[in-house]
Amino acid sequence: MTTEVRVPTLGESVTEATVATWFKNPGDAVAVDEMLCELETDKVTVEVPSPVAGTMGDIVAAEGETVGVDALLATIAEGDGAPVGEPPAAKEETAAAPAASGGDSIDVMVPTLGESVTEATVSTWFKAVGDSVAQDEMLCELETDKVSVEVPAPAAGVLAEIVAPEGATVEASAKLAVISSSGAVAATAAAPAEAPAAAPAAASGKDVANAPSAEKAMAEAGISADQVSGTGRDGRIMKEDVAKAVAAAKAPAPAAAPATAPRAPVAAEDAAREERVKMTRLRQTIAKRLKDAQNTAAILTTYNEVDMGACMELRKQYKDEFEKKHGVRLGFMSFFTKACCHALKEVPEVNAEIDGTDIVYKNFVHMGIAAGTPQGLVVPVIRDADRMSFAEIEKAIAEKGKRARDGKLSMAEMQGGTFTISNGGVYGSLMSSPILNPPQSGILGMHKIQDRPMVVGGEIVIRPMMYLALSYDHRIVDGKGAVTFLVRVKEALEDPRRLLMDL
Template sequence: MATEVLVPTLGESITEATLGEWLKQPGDAVAADEPIASLETDKVSVEVPSPVAGVMGAHAVSVGDTVQVGAMIATVDAGGSAPAQAAAPQPAVTEAARDEAPAPAAGGYGNHGATPVDSDAPAALSPSVRRAVLEHGVDPATIKGTGKDGRITKEDVAAAASSKPATAPAAAPAPAPQTPSVAASTGRKEERVRMTRLRQTIAKRLKDAQNTAAMLTTFNDVDMTAVIEARAKYKDLFEKKHGVRLGFMGFFVKAACMALKDIPSVNASIEGDEIVYHDYVDVSVAVSAPNGLVVPVIRDAQDLTVAGIEKTIGDFGKRAKDGTLKMDEMKGGTFTISNGGVFGSLMSTPIINPPQSAVLGLHRIEDRPVVRDGQVVVKPMMYLALSYDHRLIDGREAVTFLVALKNAIEDPTRILIDL
């Protein structure tokens, strides 16, 4: 008996999504609640589980199609079993499927649903990994994944490409449908890749922020000597006690919470003709995910210890990479901190995340000459950037916020005694 697979509820105000990839192909054995497809929403990727155990039926939609909440996307034959010969000829079927033109568009290479039968079968490929496979011309069936549940990551693809024999590129034209157009005379290439729903949403929200808010950015710099010394002195004990590394973000989140309490307008937002002040601090932290930047929220950050903050951020970073962040974890937020320094950024003018009214940009730490007590000395310095909505936050308040943050970081004892 065929059971319909429906698009699940995706979250408040989200009514549609894009089918990112099929994790199961028709004829694959599936277990109850086993993911069979991945949907891309405005914020995160959501896996669609099978409602019953059985055999994967027909796909009702294709990769890249927009689907509505509650719509049928496939069927599962409940209680059925996969063909007995499926396990033995698996490699031949995989190769044949890879040679067919529609294969890449159907959501990946080979039969990803064979994992329960053959532990060496490749795990499902995310869109970013599929692009990397096409760019490097490698066979995903030969790559051992190091990601969650054995999934292949972009790093795995790059490593496989670097170890590939020099003659391998000659065999790369297999995925013909995705090959970019080539000018034969010059060898110049172009590639057109459809924007993911997440990237489209990021683009729209950032442009809306520029069009709506009266954005202005104020800069300051901070001497990181005291924090670096504290981290070097206590990092081993900290990790032993709390099971997480002591980074810089814990200090900055705590310092920001203190400064936001003193300058509440930086933690406020505009709704219509009203200003909404918050007596709590929900800090959105920008982290990298395979499909773009996401901003999960640290709830009630003002009540957390440095250890609690570091644990939360570490968990967010890991699950963003795995694509397992939940929709509710991306909602809300009263203030954002974006650390471009981890990528080497010296200075930037970050864009606010509406309806928030401010975002703090952190940058790389580098030794620079500064004057202390009339002497030129070398100190580890970092530039801070606060972008804010000038409709709500005056320049005096923005500068006062940055100075309070700077004082707390340069003298971390202030964080302990709430000064």
């Protein structure tokens, strides 16, 4: 039986790749998940594993050839290759640690991390070497710069070896651990932290072929391989490595001052009472993205205030009936989401984004709802919120909010937003200037509802008021558009019937 090896999904907006390197030749034995070749796109490098065990057949796409998504790369004749779970390259290791490899062992690999995420940090191991595990029982938790990912056991057995200890950085498709179905434990499992250190030394002595596109790029740039640091498999130089080396050579000498201000001297008695904790990958990414937003966009904030009396009265009147019928509480977020969707139709530039010298207008609203979690601020996206009812919006917000707090959000659930709402009022904020969530051009800040004296019909009355803040990218949103947007949101909230009448 022959199995086809095809180009995997390369990611959003990526339609083709170049075959950089073949690790196998026709006639070679291959095991399941053993790496067959490496593809190079304009964004990332993708390794293609073998879908079955067998013998390498024809190579259809040669090195240097450009292929599209789902194109045929090669064929494999099943049944004649290496046994499942034991690639040929691992036979020498089998002699040193027979208990942790062979037919009864199952590798635990890094799961798919999502688009544009190439590595993760092992944050916590829930099991120790020698512990029994059930199938689908959680073994460890990985932390990426976007989400936390739990890794379940692919089969029942005994955790024989931990390859990547806590704190280790692992790439997509890397091995995390080994599970033994027979209960055997590897002799070297007691010191897993030493394994990663030995790998570079072993790889450094190999004669590794660089990607063809990298060789061409180096020739065009007039640089040699020893001037480039390779990030591909076994230190292989990829096209993006050459681009980085060329950019570094052209970059001006760094300024004497560091990127962040140096820390002020601390008294010895105070230093003894301090605690230093490394920033999580998520927090580092939040910090970088917020700073990038400040450096890139021309952020301006405009303010208004809204009388929440009508929304509060409507909510009070229908909340019990609403919850009884729809099984979810009626909150204020659905009112604000509806009001924003309504206003975005009139002021579409607030729902747009800049792409080079183009403005991309979105004829839909994927609403980001900022949520605070113990790990940091995340923004799950309610897709096509402009087509949803109040009940559908409330259900989506409740479900995604819970998943955010539990750290269960996938990357796909936090991508593609066109506008964001941030509710600082739940923490007691009276007024603030929210910062843009790139590449979006607008974000609405909600705040605390507070009784204030207002003049209504020539008389001073007490009304439940909320300050609204719209931060926007002044490069494509003018002041008139920003103010119009806020006024439309204010009008819709102060008279919710306007939403039904499409006014």
